[in-house]
Amino acid sequence: MLRTPTTTSARRTRDRILEAALELFNERGTSAVTTNHVAAQAGISPGNLYYWFSDKDEIVRELYAGFAGAYEEMWSGSDANLMDVAPAELLKRLAAGAALSHRYAFLGRELLGLLHGDPILAAEYRTVRARRTAAFDALARRWRSDGVLRPLSDQGIADLIQALWVIAETWLAVGEMSGTSVETADGERLLRLVLEPYLLPG
Amino acid sequence: MLRTPTTTSARRTRDRILEAALELFNERGTSAVTTNHVAAQAGISPGNLYYWFSDKDEIVRELYAGFAGAYEEMWSGSDANLMDVAPAELLKRLAAGAALSHRYAFLGRELLGLLHGDPILAAEYRTVRARRTAAFDALARRWRSDGVLRPLSDQGIADLIQALWVIAETWLAVGEMSGTSVETADGERLLRLVLEPYLLPG
DNA sequence: CTCTAATTAGAGTGCAAGCTCTAATTGAGA
DNA sequence: TCTCAATTAGAGCTTGCACTCTAATTAGAG
Numbered sequence: 001m002l003r004t005p006t007t008t009s010a011r012r013t014r015d016r017i018l019e020a021a022l023e024l025f026n027e028r029g030t031s032a033v034t035t036n037h038v039a040a041q042a043g044i045s046p047g048n049l050y051y052w053f054s055d056k057d058e059i060v061r062e063l064y065a066g067f068a069g070a071y072e073e074m075w076s077g078s079d080a081n082l083m084d085v086a087p088a089e090l091l092k093r094l095a096a097g098a099a100l101s102h103r104y105a106f107l108g109r110e111l112l113g114l115l116h117g118d119p120i121l122a123a124e125y126r127t128v129r130a131r132r133t134a135a136f137d138a139l140a141r142r143w144r145s146d147g148v149l150r151p152l153s154d155q156g157i158a159d160l161i162q163a164l165w166v167i168a169e170t171w172l173a174v175g176e177m178s179g180t181s182v183e184t185a186d187g188e189r190l191l192r193l194v195l196e197p198y199l200l201p202g
Numbered sequence: 203m204l205r206t207p208t209t210t211s212a213r214r215t216r217d218r219i220l221e222a223a224l225e226l227f228n229e230r231g232t233s234a235v236t237t238n239h240v241a242a243q244a245g246i247s248p249g250n251l252y253y254w255f256s257d258k259d260e261i262v263r264e265l266y267a268g269f270a271g272a273y274e275e276m277w278s279g280s281d282a283n284l285m286d287v288a289p290a291e292l293l294k295r296l297a298a299g300a301a302l303s304h305r306y307a308f309l310g311r312e313l314l315g316l317l318h319g320d321p322i323l324a325a326e327y328r329t330v331r332a333r334r335t336a337a338f339d340a341l342a343r344r345w346r347s348d349g350v351l352r353p354l355s356d357q358g359i360a361d362l363i364q365a366l367w368v369i370a371e372t373w374l375a376v377g378e379m380s381g382t383s384v385e386t387a388d389g390e391r392l393l394r395l396v397l398e399p400y401l402l403p404g
Numbered sequence: 405c406t407c408t409a410a411t412t413a414g415a416g417t418g419c420a421a422g423c424t425c426t427a428a429t430t431g432a433g434a
Numbered sequence: 435t436c437t438c439a440a441t442t443a444g445a446g447c448t449t450g451c452a453c454t455c456t457a458a459t460t461a462g463a464g
Contacts, residue, residue: 013411013412028319029315029318029319031233032319034450034451034452035451035452035453036450036451036452044412044413045412045413045414046413046414046452046453047412047413047414047415047453047454047455047456048411048412048413048414050452050453050454051410051411051412052411054453055452055453056452056453108314109314109315109318110312110314110315111379112310112311112312112375112378112379113231113233113311113312113315115379116231116311117230117231117234122379122381125379126380126381129379129380130380133380156395159391159392159395160395162373162392163369163392163395163396165376166368166369166372166373166376166392167365167368167369169372169376170368170371170372170376171364171368173314174367174368174371174372176314177313177314177317177324177327177331178328178331178332178335179324179328189361190361190364190365190368193358193361193362193365194365194396197399197400198399215441215442236420236421236422237421237422237423238420238421238422246442246443247442247443247444248422248423248443248444249423249424249425249426249442249443249444249445250441250442250443250444251423252422252423252424253440253441253442254441256423257422257423258421258422258423
């Protein structure tokens, strides 16, 4: 059951659990971290943890919701409408999004498995993703008609977005895997390499 | 302990375990699959499973070794030297490599987490990956001096390879996440979109 | 202060999973 | 056929984790 805190001091307990869980999940992975570990890290008792969360999975879902929310806010937030974004700005934001997933590193590593095992989470993910993809698609078509983008076919545009998306989502995790240090600038350069040839000068 | 089978009929037991494990891991993920499940699926007793494998992790490592071996063979195998491969051929092979990781789907979903939790596995992965990257890098430089590739900087070449690699490795898994069906042709088209602008005509 | 509900502690339960152990069975060579 | 090592079965042990339960404590309202 999702318990809603009544006092402000209690809210802190719930948040402390989430912070502790995030920290430990990022370090050791969800399956290696026990609820008792999380409770200890948060400085509370196991029973208290189960007062605020009915489930270990609920903690994971809540963390995912936090990530998705921050991600959504990053795009829809601010006054600037997405439709007026220039290519350079898009790349910067995509790379920034990757930085956000650095804070939720365990999701980058485990999201596929989590989605595979949790249909509810998978459905949520697909909704968010579909919305984002549609927005990008509209933006790219606008660029095309504005002469910013080379005259690609619809399929080509879809592919270009897909390629950019895949790189933005996974480059950080893949870099971590290979052991080389990764910086935001690297991601932006990678993305520019893919997009630039399809931009018209001017 | 890694037990080596003495008779040929016994080898089948070991392989049946691996096949059963692969099938179940792909379906439900490693953590949701117990050794007893694997034994049952393989049609043997739990004890027998532990006669051939000392550990559940050893099964995972063995499966990874099988994947890495097949991958390595795909590239180094055959008479054709990698250095003489044309761009179109490279894309086809990269996409084929993705198809191979379809057989080991659970790795695509869990590899990052597995590497994060198993330093030995991580070291192996990095060795294989470093060798592959170096080979691709040499190939791309050759293309550049042969006039197949546009005159990119060394950094540009490294980035191009990184981009292609990331897409080849993850596009399939990302596609699965989003729910859309994925085919080999899609991957090849995606890769071509990235590489093509950097190829010189002729 | 008193009463009540919210919050917390922490010992403890149930159970499932990884793994062990011993005895049975098989099969290849002498 | 006999022998002995390789292989297999399967009952069951151990551990450790998710989760529960009850009693204590705190904090806010009247």
